[in-house]
Amino acid sequence: MFSLIQKRRYFFLLSAFLIIPGLIVMGYSLVTTGTLFHLSIDFVGGSIYELTFTGPGANEANIQDVFARFGDENASIQQLGDPDQHRWSVRSSIQESSVSDQILAELGKIAPIDQERSRNESVSATVGQEVTRAAVFAVVVVGVVIIGFIVFSFRQVPNAFRYGVCAVAAMIHDVLVVCSVMSLAGLLFGWETDALFLTALLTVVGFSMQDTIVLFDRIRENIPKYLGEPYETIVNRSILETIHRSLATQLNAFFIMAAILLFGGETIKQFIALLFIGLVSGTYSSIFTAVPLLVAWEKGEIPYVNRRKLEPVEA
Amino acid sequence: MSHHIRWLVFILLLSAFALWVSLPDTQSVVLDGNNDGEADFRLNIQQSLGLDLVGGLRVLLKADLPAGSYTAEDLQETANNVSRRVNALGVTEPTIQVLQGSGRILVELPGVTDPEQAIEAIQQTALLEFVDFSGVGNVQQYQGRKVITTEQVIIQDQRTSVAAAATVDPSAEATAEPTPQEEVALPNPNTNQPFETVITGSGLQAAAAELSQDGSWNIRFELTPEGGQIFGPFTAANIGQPMAIVLDGVVLSAPTIQAELPTGGVITGNFTESEAKTLALQLRSGALPIPLSVESNERVGATLGQESVNRSIRAGVIGVLVVLTFMLVYYRVPGIAADLALLVFIVLNMAIFKLVPVTLTLPAIVGFLISIGTAVDGNILIFERIKEELRGGKDLDTALVSGFDRAWNSIRDSNLSTIIICAILFLFGQTPGASVVSGFAVTLALGLIINLFTAIIVTRTFLHILVALLHQPLVERKWLLGV
Numbered sequence: 001m002f003s004l005i006q007k008r009r010y011f012f013l014l015s016a017f018l019i020i021p022g023l024i025v026m027g028y029s030l031v032t033t034g035t036l037f038h039l040s041i042d043f044v045g046g047s048i049y050e051l052t053f054t055g056p057g058a059n060e061a062n063i064q065d066v067f068a069r070f071g072d073e074n075a076s077i078q079q080l081g082d083p084d085q086h087r088w089s090v091r092s093s094i095q096e097s098s099v100s101d102q103i104l105a106e107l108g109k110i111a112p113i114d115q116e117r118s119r120n121e122s123v124s125a126t127v128g129q130e131v132t133r134a135a136v137f138a139v140v141v142v143g144v145v146i147i148g149f150i151v152f153s154f155r156q157v158p159n160a161f162r163y164g165v166c167a168v169a170a171m172i173h174d175v176l177v178v179c180s181v182m183s184l185a186g187l188l189f190g191w192e193t194d195a196l197f198l199t200a201l202l203t204v205v206g207f208s209m210q211d212t213i214v215l216f217d218r219i220r221e222n223i224p225k226y227l228g229e230p231y232e233t234i235v236n237r238s239i240l241e242t243i244h245r246s247l248a249t250q251l252n253a254f255f256i257m258a259a260i261l262l263f264g265g266e267t268i269k270q271f272i273a274l275l276f277i278g279l280v281s282g283t284y285s286s287i288f289t290a291v292p293l294l295v296a297w298e299k300g301e302i303p304y305v306n307r308r309k310l311e312p313v314e315a
Numbered sequence: 316m317s318h319h320i321r322w323l324v325f326i327l328l329l330s331a332f333a334l335w336v337s338l339p340d341t342q343s344v345v346l347d348g349n350n351d352g353e354a355d356f357r358l359n360i361q362q363s364l365g366l367d368l369v370g371g372l373r374v375l376l377k378a379d380l381p382a383g384s385y386t387a388e389d390l391q392e393t394a395n396n397v398s399r400r401v402n403a404l405g406v407t408e409p410t411i412q413v414l415q416g417s418g419r420i421l422v423e424l425p426g427v428t429d430p431e432q433a434i435e436a437i438q439q440t441a442l443l444e445f446v447d448f449s450g451v452g453n454v455q456q457y458q459g460r461k462v463i464t465t466e467q468v469i470i471q472d473q474r475t476s477v478a479a480a481a482t483v484d485p486s487a488e489a490t491a492e493p494t495p496q497e498e499v500a501l502p503n504p505n506t507n508q509p510f511e512t513v514i515t516g517s518g519l520q521a522a523a524a525e526l527s528q529d530g531s532w533n534i535r536f537e538l539t540p541e542g543g544q545i546f547g548p549f550t551a552a553n554i555g556q557p558m559a560i561v562l563d564g565v566v567l568s569a570p571t572i573q574a575e576l577p578t579g580g581v582i583t584g585n586f587t588e589s590e591a592k593t594l595a596l597q598l599r600s601g602a603l604p605i606p607l608s609v610e611s612n613e614r615v616g617a618t619l620g621q622e623s624v625n626r627s628i629r630a631g632v633i634g635v636l637v638v639l640t641f642m643l644v645y646y647r648v649p650g651i652a653a654d655l656a657l658l659v660f661i662v663l664n665m666a667i668f669k670l671v672p673v674t675l676t677l678p679a680i681v682g683f684l685i686s687i688g689t690a691v692d693g694n695i696l697i698f699e700r701i702k703e704e705l706r707g708g709k710d711l712d713t714a715l716v717s718g719f720d721r722a723w724n725s726i727r728d729s730n731l732s733t734i735i736i737c738a739i740l741f742l743f744g745q746t747p748g749a750s751v752v753s754g755f756a757v758t759l760a761l762g763l764i765i766n767l768f769t770a771i772i773v774t775r776t777f778l779h780i781l782v783a784l785l786h787q788p789l790v791e792r793k794w795l796l797g798v
Contacts, residue, residue, distance in 0.1 A: 210729035259634030
């Protein structure tokens, strides 16, 4: 039987390879910008304009100029799609909805704006603060609910505490991977962390737990079935038995998301990309983090835990 | 076997109904139990689409008064006025929602073509006053200027400590160009006291824009009986004196009273057609008890929304076709059952979106598509189990039964965990600034719940019937089962 578990050190190394640079990027982002992520107007207030001009004439300088006249020297301006579509996106710190009419009128002097193909949004700082508060609350509630769910799911298993800790470790792995990617994309491509990012993150947590639960369920089922076998072999067998399911499920989610990424609308692509990275990480972490960690713990390879004799007694 | 047939009949009837509901042409469900030609039950069903898909305007309005200085009824009355103004603009299916706790009103106007005019029409307090200008000389100089009146003093007293609510961002203040409205309101030059308000807009019964003979637009108004009882005697006593018509503190015009006006009259003031119509509308709907400021707004062009719909549909169809093909190729005969179950899943979802109704936004469509991806997860868990049982030497029928039994726990637990997350996301989405999240959470959760039915019962029924029809070939050729 092919043994994935024996190679566990490589998997831990691979995870570290992904997460440690991610933490460095987040630290860098925290030091240089004051936040872990490039926060969108959902959280800090401001405005977004997605404009389609009916003709040429607009460029970064003259759009910048309009926003500077209204007090924002640092509006971030990007051209969307083909240059001959004359589509631009502007993100500004101006929060007042009332000036957006004036800004649009001024921009319309550069070249007429096709209102039917444009959108704009303004959010006040107060609304942003409320969203931030609600977001923190949601994350805390999800954390509590998940730990409760794990305790409940593994209540009849020997060493339930271990399973719980390993499942949570896998989830933290996924959260760190998604956050690292977001932080990096924020620095490199200006990706903005919005309410949908949080949605992606929490959905990933949900799916990650699904994967881990399916795998742990199988280990639980196999322990009494193969009583003579060493723990490591039983765990390895359980992985191989469920890996078809994991891959097939992953592949289907991939088909759907790839279709949205290739053919779907622009505004949703970042959300889908994060969701996809999170799903891959979720499947990876349940097989290559949660379970190897379980084995390492069983074999006394986690120095801190074993030195301190925290390991529960084998049932 | 017979109970599988019963389930099959039920599933087919349900799917046929769901398919009929989800067709775009189906606009209502009508039940006529006693066949008298009159509907005993009528339910209008139309897929409602979010602003990001149809285009339009979404405004979050905030009471521009300190909390505690107005009652919940005031806010509700303000919302009712907003609602009347919105209806008069001719917007179909507007949403006006009072968020009592935070003193906000959320207004959604799908498909509105002139968002600027709409915001203006909604937001203007529209406090109309007829003000006594008796004995004031050179009245024309007041036109377009701000004046202070007794009614405004009363209102300002109600708005105690407005200065305390200094939430205005200093950077934004610097950007706003000084407008003429910010000038000091003028008192009555004769007494140096506020001008006397005769009646306000609440004394009006009706108002309409009309084109005068000289080509300018005016507003003709009728008074309520109570308004007439004050206005009639006042005008009778002050013939030959000026009287100002003041809107939100600004003098629109200051005509001279020509005659007693006990029932109504005409407001002139060099209006354009759209100004006259907007003002007439505001006068009809009454002044807002609470002034409103725009806290956040979102405008989406209709074409942009239509492009999003088209792209999402294309992405969805392609994604589903690939999943259907994969399941068929990888699992063979069970794959046929899974594909049929997936089609049932899709029509059931679409019917429920129309029946509930669920407002579809772009994130909501994504939530639905993701739920399609996870819907087959249940089938995959079951089929992998069946394959294992077959490899373990069990016969076909036993493998089928135990495959479904054993996979049930995993399916239930894993769907439940995501449904819980969706519930938390839905609550998060109740914050006005994060409403995009709700759509995603609702469609994903609905998909997972419906999936518990389709992955287990629908797939099992189809698979048992397929196995019964093809029993001999399946026993002889295990590859048909994906083994």
